[in-house]
Amino acid sequence: MSIQVSHITKEYGVQKALDDVTFSIEKGEIVGFLGPNGAGKSTLMKILTTYLKPTEGTAAVNNFTVSEDDLNVQKSVGYLPEHNPLYLDMYVREYLMFNAEIYKIPKEEVEKIIERTGLTPEAHKKIEQLSKGYRQRVGLANALLHNPEVLILDEPTTGLDPNQLIEIRELIKNIGKDKDGKTVLLSTHIMQEVEAICDRVIIINKGRIVLDKKLKELSNSKEQIIEVEFDYRVETEALQQLKKVSKVENPSGFVYNIYFATDSDMRASVFDFAHDNGLKILQLHQKNTSLEKLFIELTTQK
Structure with missing residues (x-):
């Protein structure tokens, strides 16, 4: 396993930022780490990068435990924090060369990273002259300098305009799909980010894991909702007699949410029911449970 988290709890006084969190990530996976603000995402990432120590539990990166093998963890992790710390008065190439010396990385490798992250046209500029998108590229380039096996990215697209956002998403996706198979843990609260980049999603709320699934499993969900x-007024028991119905809700008036345990289009079945029972359909919508809807449901539970 590239990342192994086992029963991690982190307390700040009486407040639990993380509460018995457990999951593992295999080599080469790109995993979206979703949650509302204050859910515990950044805290867990700081534990995985050895910046913080857990109150309870253990975590390991590339089989190095974060509490005992912190130096080896740091060597095998590339980290882009939410607030990307850069020396704004340094030139892009100068800044990367400076950091490369710390890792004893040859000059030619720095040039490869500059090219790989699309920084070649900006490499001669001071970092303070760069747009937010290019500053994020510099942060990613710095995280990649030592060729880490694991990339941990905390809100890497916050504040970017739509064009910059697409560029950074593609860059992260390409890095994750490279032949060397880097593992990427990507923290975000943007659903589209996960759907565009990731293989799997973990949702955290109030310090606890509330969902851990492959995106394919979510998109291939054998369920649909028809709102009619x-x-x-119709008795819900009558609607429950329809084929493949798993649940019926009556949220208001003559409106019903009919849950079907199938991905086949069941609108015709609802039309037939209305015809056979002398009813008129005033409106009908087919709804599929999206990641965004699932996120809202899971993170607004009391």
């Missing part, structure tokens, strides 16, 4: 409004 009739011109007359």
Whole structure:
């Protein structure tokens, strides 16, 4: 396993930022770490990068425990924090060369990283002259300098305009899919980010894991919801007699949410039910449970 988290709890006084968190990530996976602000995402990433120590539990990166083998963990992790710390008065190439000396990385490798992250046209500029998007590229280039096996990225696209956002997403996706198979843990609260980049999603809320699934499993969910409004009240028990119905809700008036345990289009079945029972359909919508809807449901539970 590239990342192994086992029963991690982190307390700040009486407040629990993380509460018995457990998950593992295999080599080469790109995992989206989703959660509302204050859910514990940054705290866990700081533990995985050895910046913080857990109150309870253990974590390991590339089989190095974060509490005992912190130097080896740091060597095998590339980290881009939420607030990207850069020396703004340094030139892009100068800044990367400076950091490369710390890792004893040859000059030619720095040039490869500059090219790989699309910084060649900006390498002669001071960092303070760069747009937010290019500053993020510098942060990514710095995280990649020592060719880490694991990349931990905390909100890497915050504050970017739509064009910059697409560019950084593609860059991260390409890095994760490279032949050397880097593992990427990407923290974000943007659903589209996960759907565009990741293989798997972990959702955290109030310090606890509330979902851990492959994106394919979510997109191939064998469930659909049909919202229908009739011109007359219907007993929910009658709707539950329809084929493949798993649940019926009556949120208001003559409106019903019918849950079908199938990905086949069941609108015709609802039309037939209305015809056979002398009902008129005033409106009908087919709804599929999206990642965004699932996120809202899981993170607004009391």
